[in-house]
Amino acid sequence: MDPINPLTLFFAAIFTNNILLTNFLGLCPFLSMSGRKKSALGMGAAVVFVMASTTALNNLVHYKVLVPLGLEHFRFIVFIVVIAAFVQLVEMTVERFFPALYFSLGIFLPLITVNCAIFGASLFMVIRKYDFVQSLAYGVGSGIGWMLAIIAISSIREKLQKTAKLPKGLEGPAITLIITGLLALAFLAFSGMIRVQ
């Protein structure tokens, strides 16, 4: 198989292989954070940054440390630790040097450690055997794809709260899931344009 062009991979990760809408990753924070557009934006930005950095970082760790030592089976533990340590480090740095940014973004950072999209991106990176540049492109693309989806949903939900009268029981998570389904259906229109596994 020819190596995939990183740029192709970047667009594929946003549109055809959107990590939220086709791989169902990162749904829990997605459902609880998509109520308001402002928090959706903050969460999205944090995810883009952390996902891009940790996917690239885990790529280095996997191929430079784990594979030479024959410790591939321990990659789950190592990836989780890398992600947790990275998030902690970023949180401390931001808190120390950019207090303004910390108040708008910082509260989302601890939530990210348990975001399965971040961990999932690292796992896909190993399964699909991406090299460093590809991993970086994939991480950034997936993050932007996730952000795009959460912003779209939160905008729809904000409108919905103002205008629509929903039947009993449908409000909250149920309607969010159904809207997400419709959005996933819309994103299916992109499929086939780029083929990446």
Next chain:
Amino acid sequence: MPNLPLKKEIFLTGLWKDNPVLRQILGICSTLAVTNLMVNTLVMDAGLIFTVCMSSLTVSLLRKHTPMRIRMMVQTLIIASYVIIVDIMIKAYLPDISEALGPYVALIITNCIILGRCEAFARHNPPVASFIDGLGMSLGYSLVLIAIAFIREPLGFGTLLGFRVLPEGFVQWTVMIMAPGAFFTLGIMVWIMKYFRPQTKFGEEKG
């Protein structure tokens, strides 16, 4: 040591009253990803039940020795160790299914149900009660997964566990095996559940 009725109560709470998927909307990533085939769902369920029970038990056993500040890290590492065991087992005995499940077995680690149970129940309670709580929660989770697969596989492929259940001429709903079908199915199930028992609280913020 909790008495028998209390244990039963703990078990039923997880299984139905506070069903993790339908009531607490936790752990739905894998709920949706593996439910297009019943076989995958069953394997995933088995892995999850093992992980939840064992990690609840372990966290509970270690609860007096775990420093408060690093407890999340300790819990995550315990969970990750059990998931590695599950992953190696599935790879060894069911290689085809391991291929199909891809990264989702590993994603059990970040499944919020497990960490949620460790954090909310196992770290305050004795080992036996924690084990039962984990069993109830994971069985409740499995039931929902099986229910979703029971809708998606027949409509998407016309089969159930590989056997044909709908006639040859049935036009397969391709949308059911792809992402949107999963969102719709779960959305409608949550809706029905909330309609009949509306007092649920929504707002858990764990991924």
